[in-house]
Amino acid sequence: MKVHHLNCATLCPYGGRLLSGSGSLSGPAKLVCHCLLVETPAGLVLVDSGLGLKDVDSPERTIGRQFLLFANPVRDPNETAVRQVEALGFSRDDVRHVVLTHCDLDHAGGIADFPKATVHVHATEQGAALHPQTRLERTRYVRAHFAHDPKWAVYRPKGEHWFGFEAVRDLDGLPPEILLVPLHGHTRGHSGVAVQTPGGWLLHAGDAYFHRLEMAPDRRRCPPLLDVFQRIVEIDGRARVKNQERLRALVRESSDEVRVFSAHDPVELERCRERAS
Ligand SMILES: [Zn+2]
Numbered sequence: 001m002k003v004h005h006l007n008c009a010t011l012c013p014y015g016g017r018l019l020s021g022s023g024s025l026s027g028p029a030k031l032v033c034h035c036l037l038v039e040t041p042a043g044l045v046l047v048d049s050g051l052g053l054k055d056v057d058s059p060e061r062t063i064g065r066q067f068l069l070f071a072n073p074v075r076d077p078n079e080t081a082v083r084q085v086e087a088l089g090f091s092r093d094d095v096r097h098v099v100l101t102h103c104d105l106d107h108a109g110g111i112a113d114f115p116k117a118t119v120h121v122h123a124t125e126q127g128a129a130l131h132p133q134t135r136l137e138r139t140r141y142v143r144a145h146f147a148h149d150p151k152w153a154v155y156r157p158k159g160e161h162w163f164g165f166e167a168v169r170d171l172d173g174l175p176p177e178i179l180l181v182p183l184h185g186h187t188r189g190h191s192g193v194a195v196q197t198p199g200g201w202l203l204h205a206g207d208a209y210f211h212r213l214e215m216a217p218d219r220r221r222c223p224p225l226l227d228v229f230q231r232i233v234e235i236d237g238r239a240r241v242k243n244q245e246r247l248r249a250l251v252r253e254s255s256d257e258v259r260v261f262s263a264h265d266p267v268e269l270e271r272c273r274e275r276a277s
Contacts (some may be wrong), residue, residue: 001038001039001040001175001177001195001196001197001198002038002039003036003037003038003039003195003197003202003276004036004037004038004039004088004276005034005035005036005269005272005273005276006034006035006036006037006050006081006084007032007033007034007035007050007079007266007269008033008035008048008049008050008051008079008080008081008084008110009032009033009050009051009055009073009074009079009080009106009109010030010031010032010033010073010074010076010079011030011031011032011033011071011072011073011074011106011264012028012029012030012031012071012072012073012074013028013029013031013070013071013072014026014027014028014029014072015028015029015225015226016028016029017029017223018223018224018225018226019031019223019225019226019229020223020226021211021213021222021223021226028072030266031071031210031264031265031266032263032264032265032266032269033048033050033051033106033107033263033264034048034204034261034262034263034264034265034268034269034272035047035048035049035050035081035110036048036193036195036202036204037081037084037085037088037095038178038195040174040175040177040178041175042096042097042173042174042175043094043095043096043097044085044090044094044095044096044097045095045096045097045098045099045174045178046081046085046095046097046098046099046110046114046117047098047099047100047101047178047193047195047204048099048100048101048107048110048193048204048206048263049081049098049100049107049108049109049110049111049113049114050079050080050081050106050107050109050110051063051073051079051080051105051106051109051110052080052081052082052109052110052111052112052113052145053077053080053082053083053112053113054109054112054144055073055105055109056073056075056076056077056079056080057077059073059075061144062105062109062142062144062145063105063106063109063142064139064142066139067105067106071106080110080113081095081110081113081114082110082113082114092113092114093116095114095117096116096117096118096173097117097118097119097120097171097173097174098110098111098114098117098118098119098120099120099121099171099174099178099180099193100119100120100121100125101190101191101192101193101204101205101206101207101263102121102122102125102186102187102189102190102191102206102207103121103125103126103128103129103141103145103146103187104140104141104187104207105140105141105142105145106263107206107207107263108129108141108142108145108146109142109145111145111146111150112144112145112147112148115148115150116151117150117151118150118151118152118153118172118173119150119151119152119153120152120153120154120155120171120172120174120180121152121153121154121155121180121189121191122154122155122156122168122180122182122189122190122191123154123155123156123189124156124184124188124189125187125188125189125190125191126152126154126189127188127189128141128187128188128189128235129141129146130146134235136233136235137187137235140187140233153171153172153173155168155171155180156168157180157182162179162181162194163201163250163254163257163258164246164250165181165182165183165192165246165250166181166182167179167180167181167182167194168180168181168182177195177196177197178193178194178195178196179193179194179195180192180193180194181193181194181203183205183206183208183243183247184235184236184239184240184243185208185234185235185236185237185238185239185240185241185242185243186206186207186208186230186233186234186235186240187207187235188235188236190206190207190208191206192204192205192206192208193206194258199275199276200256200257200258200259201257201258201259202258202259202261202272203247203250203258203259203260203261204261204263205247205260205261205262205263206262206263207230207262207263207264208240208243208244208247208262209222209230209244209247209262210222210226210229210230210262210264210265211223211226211262211265212262212265212267212268214244214248214262215247215248215251215260216248217248217251217252220244220248247260259272259275
């Protein structure tokens with residue numbers, strides 16, 4: 001299975017190195033939306049989907065002003081998953097499946113560009129996205145992203161494990177090399193997506209953490225504003241912190257077998273690309 005590491009939206013929030021951990025003190029930071037495009041015998045599988053064409057073309061009608069102001073996205077249609085799929089010589093219909101770490105707007109925006117694809121996600125997360133309970137949930141999920149009534153495939157773990165984590169194996173219609181690994185906390189049903197490749201396992205950890213140094217083996221380090229941001233948008237702080245600790249242990253003990261990365265760290269994306277090429 002060939003895996004492409006894509007950036008399906010660049011976010012440039014103001015916060016300088018307090019957000020990114022390097023560069024100038026003020027000015028925009030740079031965050032990516034790291035997605036995977038996996039070539040499988042069951043067709044193309046997209047893991048997370050970034051922002052979609054409508055989010056880039058008319059964001060006021062989808063992701064909204066608050067996100068535009070805060071996240072300051074680049075709004076380049078060529079960064080959308082559908083345009084990158086086409087640039088690789090495929091058509092949008094070749095993408096049969098999208099597996100989402102969670103349904104936040106910067107992860108689910110692209111699904112509207114693949115209306116025929118099955119969207120795989122944790123059952124709790126789908127419930128939160130379609131029936132948001134709190135003000136935070138009403139802002140983070142965008143109704144327009146689900147307006148095409150996607151073909152959902154939803155899951156809860158049934159006692160299977162992967163490197164000590166609960167896992168969902170055998171996702172509908174997908175090869176056994178792709179697993180859902182619940183990592184709740186950032187959102188109610190947030191999960192990682194594990195992909196077995198000839199070079200070892202990849203774990204797309206979504207927004208379980210944001211900065212590579214949060215996974216440092218000795219102790220967690222995180223730029224201060226990014227730390228505050230994660231607390232503001234968490235749905236369950238205890239679960240989030242515990243899952244970060246478990247991920248750090250996984251990195252410490254099994255980094256020769258599993259490569260863990262988050263959705264938004266540009267340096268992790270570069271390292272993944274270098275290793276894949
Ligand atoms: Zn995110």
